[in-house]
Amino acid sequence: MNQYFDYAASTPESPEVSELMNPWHAEIFANPSSVHPEGLKASKAIQLAREIIAEKIGAFPSEIIFTSGASESNNMAIKGIAFKNIEKKGHIITSSIEHKCIINTCIYLQSIGFDVTYLTPDNDGVISVKSVLNAIKDNTILISIHHVNNELGTIQNIRDIGSIGFERNIPFHTDAAQSFCKLDIDVDDFNLDMLSLSGHKIYAPKGIGALYVRNAREVGLIPLIHGGGQELGLRGGTSPTPLIVGLGAAVENFPESKCPQHFEFEEKIKDYNFIRNGNSPAVSTIWNITFSTDEEAKRFTNEQPWLISQGSACNAMANTPSHVLTAIGLEEAQARRTYRISLPPYHITC
Numbered sequence: 001m002n003q004y005f006d007y008a009a010s011t012p013e014s015p016e017v018s019e020l021m022n023p024w025h026a027e028i029f030a031n032p033s034s035v036h037p038e039g040l041k042a043s044k045a046i047q048l049a050r051e052i053i054a055e056k057i058g059a060f061p062s063e064i065i066f067t068s069g070a071s072e073s074n075n076m077a078i079k080g081i082a083f084k085n086i087e088k089k090g091h092i093i094t095s096s097i098e099h100k101c102i103i104n105t106c107i108y109l110q111s112i113g114f115d116v117t118y119l120t121p122d123n124d125g126v127i128s129v130k131s132v133l134n135a136i137k138d139n140t141i142l143i144s145i146h147h148v149n150n151e152l153g154t155i156q157n158i159r160d161i162g163s164i165g166f167e168r169n170i171p172f173h174t175d176a177a178q179s180f181c182k183l184d185i186d187v188d189d190f191n192l193d194m195l196s197l198s199g200h201k202i203y204a205p206k207g208i209g210a211l212y213v214r215n216a217r218e219v220g221l222i223p224l225i226h227g228g229g230q231e232l233g234l235r236g237g238t239s240p241t242p243l244i245v246g247l248g249a250a251v252e253n254f255p256e257s258k259c260p261q262h263f264e265f266e267e268k269i270k271d272y273n274f275i276r277n278g279n280s281p282a283v284s285t286i287w288n289i290t291f292s293t294d295e296e297a298k299r300f301t302n303e304q305p306w307l308i309s310q311g312s313a314c315n316a317m318a319n320t321p322s323h324v325l326t327a328i329g330l331e332e333a334q335a336r337r338t339y340r341i342s343l344p345p346y347h348i349t350c
Ligand SMILES: Cc1ncc(COP(=O)(O)O)c(C=O)c1O
Pocket: 008, 009, 068, 069, 070, 071, 072, 099, 101, 146, 148, 149, 150, 175, 177, 178, 197, 198, 199, 200, 209
C-alpha cells in the first residue's frame, strides 16, 4: 500500500475523536442554542471543548470563536479588522509566503482601497523581525504573519513579531493551522491578538476550526457571517456540536511522540541526494526537499511511491511552482524537483 506522507494537507480523524463525536450526531442532536435539557447538554459539550482549546493556548474560553476551519478564521481575522476600519482604510503587513487564503484576502482588500505590504522571506523562508518593524506605517491596522509555514515547515519568530505589535498597539494575528498542538503556544507570551487554527490538521474532522480573539467581546471585530447571535455574535450559524466535540477531543488526544512511520521515513530518506529547504528552524514533521538532479527525483518517486505533495495541495492544482518556492528563490527547474513530505504530526518540544 502507498505510504501516506501528506499530513500537512490533512490528517485522518483519529478513532478516539470519532468515538467521542458519535453520540452527538443522532442521539443528542438538539440545537445547542435551545434552552431545553437536550439543548443544554449540547451547549455544555461545546463549552467543554472551548475550555480545552482555550487552555491549550493560554486564553479564556470566551475568546475562542468556532469557525469552519483556518481559511474562514483567517478571513474573519483580517476582514474583521479591515471592515472595522472601512471608513479610513489603512495598512496591513503580511508576508508573501502566507497560505493562499490570506494572500487572496489581502488582494481583495487592496481592490477596495486598503494598502498591503507583503514581506519577502530570506532564502530559508524566514520573515525577519526587522522587516516587520521597517514596514510599519502610521496607519498600520494589522500585522498577520503565520507561525509554521505549510510548505516548508519553517517556524517564524512570532514571539518577537508579537512584541513589535504590542509595543505599537497594532493588532497581531497568526495563522497557526500548522502549529496548533504541534508547538507550544501561549497567546500572552507571544503577544497574540488573534490566532487561527484548523481541526483537520490535528486528527479532528474537516470543516471545523477556531479563531482566538483577545477580548473578543470588546474588540469590535466585524463578523463575516451575521446570524442568530451565536459565538458572541461574531459567527452566525447553528453550532455543529459533533465537529466542535471532535475538535476538543483531538486536542486532548494529540500524540506526544513520534511513531514508527517517522523512523521508517528518516531511515529511507538517507538514501537520496537532496537539499532541505526552510530548515532554520523547521518542524520535524514537514520536509521540503529539492533533489540534486531530475534523475535523483525520478529515482526517489520510482522507489518510494509515497503519497506526498509537490508544493502544497492548493498549489498542486495550478501545476506551477508555488508562490512559496518562488519566494525563497527557487528556479522553476529546481521547484519541479521539489517535494513536500509531511509526517504524522505530534507535539514537538523544541
Ligand atoms: C497554514 C495554513 N493556513 C490555512 C489553511 C487552510 O485551512 P482549512 O483547510 O482549515 O481552511 C491551511 C491548510 O492547508 C494551512 O496549511
